[in-house]
Amino acid sequence: MVIEGSERILIDCAPELRLQCVREDIGNFDAVLITHAHNDHILGLGDLGDRARWTREPCPVFAPAEVLPQIASRFEYMSREKSPYLCHVPTAALENTFREFAGYRATPIQVPHGFNGWSYAFRMDSSSGSWGYMPDCLGLEDLEPWRNLDLLVLGTSFYREPAPLEGRSVYDVMEAVELVSKLGPKRTLLTHLGHGVDVRRPPPEGIQYARDGLIVPLP
Template structure:
């Protein structure tokens, strides 16, 4: 059995915001449910008694991470994991790639090559920012699709509003189909096709209702996302990439089959 683990559920700034004294940030500072690290998920075999305490559990065939932001190291420490073999990246913004140098350094000290997967234009941007990464990481383009840990994966470019573009991924294995779309907004019809007929959708929603001028925005809010769900109709949806506007102690009256991600949450992929 395989599972999806939410290691990070926050937006680019995380929660708490260092400057903010709002009730949500204060609750997060005390270790509450609103403590959110930058977006990061693991796709892996379900942890059992046999592998629960293994600090090197994930080789190149056993699982992978999606994204590698600046909270990658703390996520690894929290779960007592000492190696990550494969990382699939959605786009080259700091909150999604800021941990790549630390990952590469871990690979150097362990004398193991990490496997980094992304669309070619994302890889090009990453190497402009971190030109030494390919010393310790093998870089693979996913423009024609890729198979990781048995998952058949297709990526496509999605609108990221004022921040340009990101990539979403559709993953299929043994009849289970899900998609990861952490950074998008106002998807036009041609970008929604691979979101059809999903067992699970992981979708980024930074605010419940964002009032900023639309031209300044980059991620769906919850109200907009719920409208999207009425069209694409996934069986289950989990909202991630949340700012300090979302309070997990509050009942938002979300429809059946829709929920907010929680740090450390585990979801079986079946």
């Protein structure tokens, strides 16, 4: 997901990042936020490292403190400050930064991620509104941080996932609808959609499916 405003911020770094940037004619980012270190959220960091090598313009990566060591171990060659490959990508703990991202304060909140353990979601606040980005979550118990949102971007996999709960890690669409009814955001976009969701069919009332290239005005 890309935020375009006073800055261009990327949230999570999909394996197809390079192809997405070519498609959208995007050459660089001012910063990247990472929710957690699963392949589908970080593999594109390699492309950022390659870009830094050639442009000498490293793009800073911000992630929750407990995610940073996982990123460093997966991208060891980009973590070395004196790498001969010259693709150092500077990283910083999101909790310890006073930086805003395109005018939003970003609060990382750990959320349950089913059998995968935990992930993080971000609450983004500005003087004009609030939104949340929660791509990988299942079994959210603490609803309070997610109240009063103008927009919730929520990850789902199947429409109705048949596997037993203990073997799952992300909400399905029907569970997402239930969660949304408890949280009451003004608008909800479902992302992270798997092949089990037929986006040609109308979504349940009150939610919308995201898609590649979708442009959404942020609050």
